[in-house]
Structure formats: C-alpha cells, structure tokens
Amino acid sequence: MSKLRSQITEYLRRHPQSSARYVANVFGVSLATVYVARKSMNQSTQILNVAELEIPEVVATNERANDRQVAGTHYKDMGVQPWDVVDTWPREQRIGYYRGGALKYLMRMGSKDESPTEIAKGQHYVQKLLEVLREQ
Numbered sequence: 001m002s003k004l005r006s007q008i009t010e011y012l013r014r015h016p017q018s019s020a021r022y023v024a025n026v027f028g029v030s031l032a033t034v035y036v037a038r039k040s041m042n043q044s045t046q047i048l049n050v051a052e053l054e055i056p057e058v059v060a061t062n063e064r065a066n067d068r069q070v071a072g073t074h075y076k077d078m079g080v081q082p083w084d085v086v087d088t089w090p091r092e093q094r095i096g097y098y099r100g101g102a103l104k105y106l107m108r109m110g111s112k113d114e115s116p117t118e119i120a121k122g123q124h125y126v127q128k129l130l131e132v133l134r135e136q
Contacts, residue, residue, distance in 0.1 A: 004029070008037040017115040038111060065128035070120045071113065083128065094132050101125035 008027055012018065012034075020034040027034075066083055069076045075083075086097050105122035109115050 005037050008034060009040065012038055017110050019113055020111055065124055065131055070124050071117050091132065091135065095129065098125050098129035098132060102129060
C-alpha cells in the first residue's frame with residue numbers, strides 16, 4: 001500500500017488542482033486514502049500552476065449573490081434555499097456564517113472540487129458577505 005500511496009502522492013504533486021474524487025477514481029482507491037496521501041505531502045512542495053487554471057470571471061457588481069449559483073443548480077432548484085434561511089438570522093450571525101463559508105472553500109482548494117471551482121465558491125460567499133456588510 002505504501003507504494004500506491006507514494007504513486008498517489010507523486011500524482012498529487014504533479015496535479016495539485018485534481019479533486020480527491022478524481023484521484024480516487026484514477027487509482028481505484030477510497031477518498032480516505034487520497035486524503036491521507038494528500039495530508040502526508042509536504043505542503044511546501046506543492047506548486048499550483050496558475051497559468052494552466054481557468055479562473056472564472058469576477059461577478060458583475062449589479063448581480064446579487066442569491067441570483068446565481070456556482071457549480072450546479074441544486075440550491076437554486078429548492079423551494080427555499082439555505083441562504084434564504086440564513087438571511088432570517090441576526091446580522092452578526094449572518095456575517096459569521098458567510099465568513100466561515102468563504103474560509104471553508106478557500107482552505108479546501110483542490111481537495112474536493114477543482115481549484116477554480118473552489119475559489120469561485122469562496123468568492124460567492126465573499127460576495128454575499130459584502131452584501132450583508134453593506135446593509136443599513
């Protein structure tokens with residue numbers, strides 16, 4: 001198993017933007033195995049080739065965060081979206097929730113979805129946070 005883990009680790013070093021799910025499928029292992037290999041990697045040796053990434057365009061400032069969804073329509077298809085519920089909370093709680101959401105996506109960059117998608121999701125939470133901060 002250690003030889004396989006080292007192969008996975010080497011693959012992750014060469015392709016740091018690959019999602020854990022994709023790597024698990026390529027090597028025929030569980031997600032947990034990929035997470036362990038990724039965690040054991042020396043983070044300083046990971047190099048993200050930004051030139052190869054397709055970075056989503058910055059969202060137009062006149063479009064509200066609630067009017068769009070990054071990567072899918074699963075929330076938009078719901079009768080009541082999670083953000084609709086969160087928006088009923090007191091302002092300080094909403095600020096904390098949206099800060100936490102942005103942090104989550106930025107910190108897990110490349111470990112679940114592709115890096116540009118993770119960053120776009122984090123950006124979406126930051127946009128929502130800015131909207132809450134600009135409320136009177």
